[in-house]
Structure formats: structure tokens, C-alpha cells
Amino acid sequence: MSDIPIDCQEHGPSTKALLCQHLHRDGRQKACGLIEPLVDEEDEELPHAWCSDCQAVLGAENGWTEAAEQSASMTAACLRCLEVVREAQLAFDSEQVFIARDQQDDASIERADAFIQFANKLAEHSSIAESSQSLLIAASRFNAYDALTTADDISADRQALIDEYCEAYRQSFIQNLDDYINHADVYFAEPDQSE
Numbered sequence: 302m303s304d305i306p307i308d309c310q311e312h313g314p315s316t317k318a319l320l321c322q323h324l325h326r327d328g329r330q331k332a333c334g335l336i337e338p339l340v341d342e343e344d345e346e347l348p349h350a351w352c353s354d355c356q357a358v359l360g361a362e363n364g365w366t367e368a369a370e371q372s373a374s375m376t377a378a379c380l381r382c383l384e385v386v387r388e389a390q391l392a393f394d395s396e397q398v399f400i401a402r403d404q405q406d407d408a409s410i411e412r413a414d415a416f417i418q419f420a421n422k423l424a425e426h427s428s429i430a431e432s433s434q435s436l437l438i439a440a441s442r443f444n445a446y447d448a449l450t451t452a453d454d455i456s457a458d459r460q461a462l463i464d465e466y467c468e469a470y471r472q473s474f475i476q477n478l479d480d481y482i483n484h485a486d487v488y489f490a491e492p493d494q495s496e
């Protein structure tokens with residue numbers, strides 16, 4: 302995590318963070334939703350968060366395109382400002398606050414697309430439901446192996462790992478489900494038959 306100092310008018314000397322323009326303007330006054338990627342200590346990223354409207358654009362654009370960046374228009378704030386906005390959003394509607402590792406980077410999306418393409422091929426010989434079930438089993442098995450190889454003490458950390466992975470899946474599922482609901486006219490549009 303980048304530790305860039307900033308002199309906040311409200312909180313004084315602090316660490317720089319970024320908020321989307323909507324959270325920066327309205328995040329303390331009303332429910333906006335909040336998506337906050339976890340930033341590892343070794344990462345050079347600043348702590349940052351964006352709102353549900355920006356997330357919808359991000360999903361529609363399939364990543365941080367120019368349009369998504371313009372929608373977010375990330376604005377400088379201090380780390381304490383981010384914490385205050387997070388606390389406010391939790392109070393407004395905790396179910397619309399998502400704190401997890403950023404799943405929207407280009408490399409992650411490309412890998413996810415490769416898995417989805419393979420699942421679609423499987424569905425050609427079975428069904429979408431059966432292919433989805435197989436993908437879920439495979440993901441849980443692979444994630445369990447990932448947890449096993451990264452945890453310091455798998456027995457002691459078992460429940461924390463279950464909570465972390467299940468919450469990450471929950472957040473990803475909600476984001477993708479809402480994206481389908483909000484953009485059904487795009488995803489399920491009838492093909493143009495005109496010449």
C-alpha cells in the first residue's frame with residue numbers, strides 16, 4: 302500500500318486515499334454503496350473505494366475503461382475520510398458494502414473469461430445448470446488448495462478462511478447478478494436479423 306502523506310482540512314496530516322466523486326460528495330449523507338478493494342502492504346496502490354453506480358459502469362465496461370474512469374473520477378481524500386465514509390455506508394445499508402480483493406483487474410477478467418468459455422463448451426453437451434455445478438465444485442476445490450498453501454496454520458485459520466472465501470464469492474455473485482439485472486437489455490438482446 303502506498304503511504305503518501307496528505308494534509309486533510311478535516312483530519313490533518315494523514316495518508317492519501319481515493320474516493321469516487323459520488324462517495325466523495327455524498328458518501329456521508331446517503332446510501333451510495335461502497336466497494337473497497339483490499340490493498341496489500343507490498344502493493345503500490347493507494348487505498349480507494351467507489352460506489353454502486355460506478356460498479357455498474359465498471360461491470361458494463363468489463364473493467365476500468367476510459368468510460369469507467371470518467372464515471373468514477375477518483376478524488377483525493379485522506380485515509381480517515383475513507384474510513385468515515387465506509388462507516389456511514391455501513392450504517393446506511395451494510396449489504397451494499399463490499400470489502401475484498403479487487404476482482405476487476407484485466408488479468409483476472411481474462412482468466413475468468415477463459416474458465417467461462419470452457420464452461421460454455423461443457424454446457425453444449427450437458428446443461429448450463431450442470432456446467433455451473435461442475436464449475437462451482439472445481440472452484441471450491443481449487444480455492445481450498447489455495448487456502449492450504451497460503452495459510453500459516455490451516456487448522457487455526459479454518460473458520461477465518463471459510464468466512465473470507467465465502468464472503469468473496471458472495472460479493473462477486475451479487476455484483477455479477479446485479480450487473481445482469483441492470484443490463485438485461487444488453488446481455489439478452491435479440492440478434493439483429495436485418496440485412
